[in-house]
Amino acid sequence: MARFPKPAEGSWTEHYPELGTAPVSFYDSCSPAFYALERKAIFERSWLEVGRVEQLPRNGSYFTREIQVADTSIVVVRGHDARIRAFHNLCRHRGNKLVWSDFPREETHGTCRQFVCKYHGWRYDLDGACSFVQQEGEFFGLDRSGYGLVPVHCDVWAGFIFVHLGETPRQSLRDFLGAMVGALESYPFDRLTERYGFRAVVPANWKIFLDALQEQYHAPIVHRSQRPENFDDAMQHGGFEALHYQLDGPHRMFSSPGIQPWQLPADQIKPSERLLRSGLFGPWDDSPVHPATAAVAGTRPGGHDSFGVSLFEIWPNFGIQFWQRGWYHTYHHWPISHEAHVFECNLYFAPARNARERVAHEMTSVTFKEFALQDDNLIASIQTTLGAGVLTTCPLGDQEILVRHLHKTARDQVEAYEREGGTS
Numbered sequence: 001m002a003r004f005p006k007p008a009e010g011s012w013t014e015h016y017p018e019l020g021t022a023p024v025s026f027y028d029s030c031s032p033a034f035y036a037l038e039r040k041a042i043f044e045r046s047w048l049e050v051g052r053v054e055q056l057p058r059n060g061s062y063f064t065r066e067i068q069v070a071d072t073s074i075v076v077v078r079g080h081d082a083r084i085r086a087f088h089n090l091c092r093h094r095g096n097k098l099v100w101s102d103f104p105r106e107e108t109h110g111t112c113r114q115f116v117c118k119y120h121g122w123r124y125d126l127d128g129a130c131s132f133v134q135q136e137g138e139f140f141g142l143d144r145s146g147y148g149l150v151p152v153h154c155d156v157w158a159g160f161i162f163v164h165l166g167e168t169p170r171q172s173l174r175d176f177l178g179a180m181v182g183a184l185e186s187y188p189f190d191r192l193t194e195r196y197g198f199r200a201v202v203p204a205n206w207k208i209f210l211d212a213l214q215e216q217y218h219a220p221i222v223h224r225s226q227r228p229e230n231f232d233d234a235m236q237h238g239g240f241e242a243l244h245y246q247l248d249g250p251h252r253m254f255s256s257p258g259i260q261p262w263q264l265p266a267d268q269i270k271p272s273e274r275l276l277r278s279g280l281f282g283p284w285d286d287s288p289v290h291p292a293t294a295a296v297a298g299t300r301p302g303g304h305d306s307f308g309v310s311l312f313e314i315w316p317n318f319g320i321q322f323w324q325r326g327w328y329h330t331y332h333h334w335p336i337s338h339e340a341h342v343f344e345c346n347l348y349f350a351p352a353r354n355a356r357e358r359v360a361h362e363m364t365s366v367t368f369k370e371f372a373l374q375d376d377n378l379i380a381s382i383q384t385t386l387g388a389g390v391l392t393t394c395p396l397g398d399q400e401i402l403v404r405h406l407h408k409t410a411r412d413q414v415e416a417y418e419r420e421g422g423t424s
Helices: 032-043 173-182 206-213 229-238 271-276 355-386 398-419
Strands: 047-052 061-067 072-078 084-088 109-111 130-132 151-157 160-164 194-202 244-248 251-255 309-314 318-323 327-337 340-349
Touching: 032 327, 032 398, 047 061, 047 072, 047 173, 072 160, 084 160, 151 173, 173 244, 173 251, 173 309, 194 355, 206 309, 206 327, 206 340, 206 355, 206 398, 244 398, 251 398, 271 355, 340 355
Parallel strands: none
Antiparallel strands: 047 160, 061 072, 061 109, 072 084, 084 151, 151 160, 194 340, 244 251, 251 309, 309 318, 318 327, 327 340
């Protein structure tokens, strides 16, 4: 499905005729029955990004991930051999959660030589092998070699750690990511390690929030408060048109036009941004990796010399957004019900070289959080109306092609699962 249409050739959506142009049903975002199916059809049959290698800086480092959509918890660990592995986070004796700190439902991280169960003291090496059973002689023919931790398929791409919860992945991680996402591998992710993050429980289906992030048709209206009034009026009248849209299998991306806030007239720049030389689009001054990041052609598959942002949505729930000024952020959408999910966002910069750069990064982070929460508040209102069934379908414009593609992909995978005999 990877194609490279040009706006001069006409509508973006019409370059992908398999999507159609008819109004789209959002039944998949308000139905408990559909959610029960997509838990199995999507989240237990796809590669899921769970963290970065920088979270495991040394042998023995670990972190846990609560994946409620699959009713499981996993622990990801760098072993004594430096290999990164993942396991279901449970003791093989009686199923006690193995790795947790103060509260068993909260994620945790740390460093250890082995994992020890808090219930009966069974121990496990970092490669998952069961190394000790309390009062082992009182068990009946117990062979510890058959009671290691239950492994989870785990692989690393460009420093991102992915897991697959199925018994046998149908594709390797690289085949799953495909050519469009694979072209991002040369981006210097490993040099952008100063991280700012936040998470929130959002009272909306995971796809509804994803919809808001992968189209900017709404931006001139919803995000008006991000700019002075005269600037926002100009945006509203001008609307929004992306530089490029592209689909590749279940993944999708868009690039927006470049914006250089520091070149705007003084009355169109917030005083705080002028003072700190930073804002929503990032620090104004060059970082140690900028403009080198702009040379990574994979971030602009449309071939444009510059862009404001390029957002890559990696199926099913992970997004990477590149910014013109040489930094990036990631999104995660972790479903917890048919009408709620955990939204996570992490912003990554080159490590600050002085206090001014550190404050500039913080300014971008708090401005971006405000930007994201504006979407959060809005999409909660959408969820409250969907369940009434008043709207059976909704018309989508050409700037909403990625929304159309997301919902078609979800429906296609659930239908394929059902044809194979899968149930909830």
